[in-house]
Amino acid sequence: MTQLIYLDNGATSFPKPEEVYTFMDHFYRNLGVNPGRSGYDLCLESGEIIDATRKQLTKFFNGTDYNRLCFSYNSTDALNLIINGMLEKGDHAISTTIEHNSVLRPLFHQSEYNGVEVDYIPVDSKGFVDPDDFPKTFKSNTKLVIVNHASNVIGTIQPLKEIGAHCKKHGIPFAIDASQSAGKIPIDLEEQNLDIVVFTGHKSLLGPTGIGGLYVREGIEIRLTRAGGTGVRSAVRTHLFEYPYRLEYGTLNSVGVAGLHAGVKWVEEKGIENIHEHEMQLTKMLRDGLKDVDGVTLYCMDDLTDHIGLFLFNVDGFEALNVGTILDVDYNIACRTGLHCAPLIHEHLGTAEIHGAVRFGIGPFNTEEHIDTAIQAVKKIAQMRTAASH
Ligand SMILES: Cc1ncc(COP(=O)(O)O)c(C=O)c1O
Incomplete structure (x- = not known):
C-alpha cells in the first residue's frame, strides 16, 4: 500500500x-x-x-x-x-x-x-x-x-x-x-x-x-x-x-x-508567513488542477486572496461521503466529508441538502506530490461518473 x-x-x-x-x-x-x-x-x-x-x-x-x-x-x-x-x-x-x-x-x-x-x-x-x-x-x-x-x-x-x-x-x-x-x-x-x-x-x-x-x-x-x-x-x-x-x-x-x-x-x-505561503501554493495548485474538470464543482475557490489552505469540492453524481471513501480506499488519501460542523455555511453554499461536500485541508507537511496525486484521483472519480452515465 x-x-x-x-x-x-x-x-x-x-x-x-x-x-x-x-x-x-x-x-x-x-x-x-x-x-x-x-x-x-x-x-x-x-x-x-x-x-x-x-x-x-x-x-x-x-x-x-x-x-x-x-x-x-x-x-x-x-x-x-x-x-x-x-x-x-x-x-x-x-x-x-x-x-x-x-x-x-x-x-x-x-x-x-x-x-x-x-x-x-x-x-x-x-x-x-x-x-x-x-x-x-x-x-x-x-x-x-x-x-x-x-x-x-x-x-x-x-x-x-x-x-x-x-x-x-x-x-x-x-x-x-x-x-x-x-x-x-x-x-x-x-x-x-x-x-x-x-x-x-x-x-x-x-x-x-x-x-x-x-x-x-x-x-x-x-x-x-x-x-x-x-x-x-x-x-x-x-x-x-x-x-x-x-x-x-x-x-x-x-x-x-x-x-x-x-x-x-x-x-x-519556520515563520508563519512561510507556512501560509507554502500551503496557499499547494491550494492554488489544487484549484488550477481541478477548476476545469468536467463534473467537479469547487466552492469559493476562484480568488484565493484572504484564504487559508482549505479546499472544498463535490463531484457530480456522487455523495461527498462516497468520494471520501473512494479517495481513502483506492488512493489512500485522508480527507473530511459532510457538513464539517458548520451547517449554516453549507446551507448558504447549497450543499446542505446534498449532504455536504469534500474538504481537503492542507498542512505544512504536504508536498506537491501529494497534491498531484489528489488531483489525479479526483479526476479519475469524475471520469467514473462520466463513464457510468454513458
Ligand atoms: C472554526 C472552528 N472552530 C472551532 C472548532 C472546534 O475546535 P475543537 O474541536 O478543538 O474545540 C473547529 C474545529 O474543527 C473549527 O474548525
Missing part, C-alpha cells in the same frame, strides 16, 4: 513536528508532576514550562499580560466559557453564518433556553462578511460580537480589523474563534482590535489534542460558570476571580501545554 496522504489538516494537523513528540515525551517523563500545586523543585520546574507557554502565546497574539492567557481543553471549551459567561437573559449577541457549531450551538442554547437574542451576519457569495453590516445590527443591549476568523469549510479569512474597529467604537466586546487561523495567519490583539482570542492547540499551532485556550483583554468581564480547584488559596470558598485561575478549573493538561509550547516554537521558527 502507498503511504497515506493526509489532507485532513482542517480537522487536526498530522503529523506533528518531531520536536513536539520529543518535548512531550521529555516533559512527561521528567517533569510530569502537577504544576502550580507545590513548592518542590520539580513542581516549580514543571510550572516554568506552563508560564513560558503563557508568555509565548501572549506574545504570539500581541497581548500584554500573560496571566490573561488561560488554558482550556480546546476551542469548544473556551468558547463555552465566554459565551455562557458573557451573555445573560435580555442580552443581544452578534455572530455570523460562517461559524462552527462550537459557536453556533452555545449561542443557540443561549437563545433557546436563556432569553438571549442572536443575529447572524450573512456572508456574501465569496464567503466574506461585510464589516459595515455589524454596526447596523448593534443594539443598546449587544454584549458580544463573535466571529470565526478563518472558515473551516471554505477557508475565507474575515476582515477582523474593520469589524473590531466598529466594536471598539461602540464599546462592544469582540471575540474571535481562531481555531483554524492561529498558526496559519498572524493574529494581533492591538492591530486587529480584538478583545478575546480563542484558540485550539491541535490544529495549526501543531500541538496535541486536549489543549486550547483564550486570551482575554483587561476590562472584559466574564462571569464564572464553573468552579473548582486552582492549586492556590485553597481556603477561599469561591472560585478565584483573578486571572489565569478565573478561567481555569482543576489540573491542567500540562503535557498538552508542553506539546503546544513545542508546536508554537516550531511555527515561530
Whole structure:
C-alpha cells in the first residue's frame, strides 16, 4: 500500500513536528508532576514550562499580560466559557453564518433556553462578511460580537480589523474563534482590535489534542460558570476571580501545554508567513488542477486572496461521503466529508441538502506530490461518473 496522504489538516494537523513528540515525551517523563500545586523543585520546574507557554502565546497574539492567557481543553471549551459567561437573559449577541457549531450551538442554547437574542451576519457569495453590516445590527443591549476568523469549510479569512474597529467604537466586546487561523495567519490583539482570542492547540499551532485556550483583554468581564480547584488559596470558598485561575478549573493538561509550547516554537521558527505561503501554493495548485474538470464543482475557490489552505469540492453524481471513501480506499488519501460542523455555511453554499461536500485541508507537511496525486484521483472519480452515465 502507498503511504497515506493526509489532507485532513482542517480537522487536526498530522503529523506533528518531531520536536513536539520529543518535548512531550521529555516533559512527561521528567517533569510530569502537577504544576502550580507545590513548592518542590520539580513542581516549580514543571510550572516554568506552563508560564513560558503563557508568555509565548501572549506574545504570539500581541497581548500584554500573560496571566490573561488561560488554558482550556480546546476551542469548544473556551468558547463555552465566554459565551455562557458573557451573555445573560435580555442580552443581544452578534455572530455570523460562517461559524462552527462550537459557536453556533452555545449561542443557540443561549437563545433557546436563556432569553438571549442572536443575529447572524450573512456572508456574501465569496464567503466574506461585510464589516459595515455589524454596526447596523448593534443594539443598546449587544454584549458580544463573535466571529470565526478563518472558515473551516471554505477557508475565507474575515476582515477582523474593520469589524473590531466598529466594536471598539461602540464599546462592544469582540471575540474571535481562531481555531483554524492561529498558526496559519498572524493574529494581533492591538492591530486587529480584538478583545478575546480563542484558540485550539491541535490544529495549526501543531500541538496535541486536549489543549486550547483564550486570551482575554483587561476590562472584559466574564462571569464564572464553573468552579473548582486552582492549586492556590485553597481556603477561599469561591472560585478565584483573578486571572489565569478565573478561567481555569482543576489540573491542567500540562503535557498538552508542553506539546503546544513545542508546536508554537516550531511555527515561530519556520515563520508563519512561510507556512501560509507554502500551503496557499499547494491550494492554488489544487484549484488550477481541478477548476476545469468536467463534473467537479469547487466552492469559493476562484480568488484565493484572504484564504487559508482549505479546499472544498463535490463531484457530480456522487455523495461527498462516497468520494471520501473512494479517495481513502483506492488512493489512500485522508480527507473530511459532510457538513464539517458548520451547517449554516453549507446551507448558504447549497450543499446542505446534498449532504455536504469534500474538504481537503492542507498542512505544512504536504508536498506537491501529494497534491498531484489528489488531483489525479479526483479526476479519475469524475471520469467514473462520466463513464457510468454513458
Ligand atoms: C472554526 C472552528 N472552530 C472551532 C472548532 C472546534 O475546535 P475543537 O474541536 O478543538 O474545540 C473547529 C474545529 O474543527 C473549527 O474548525
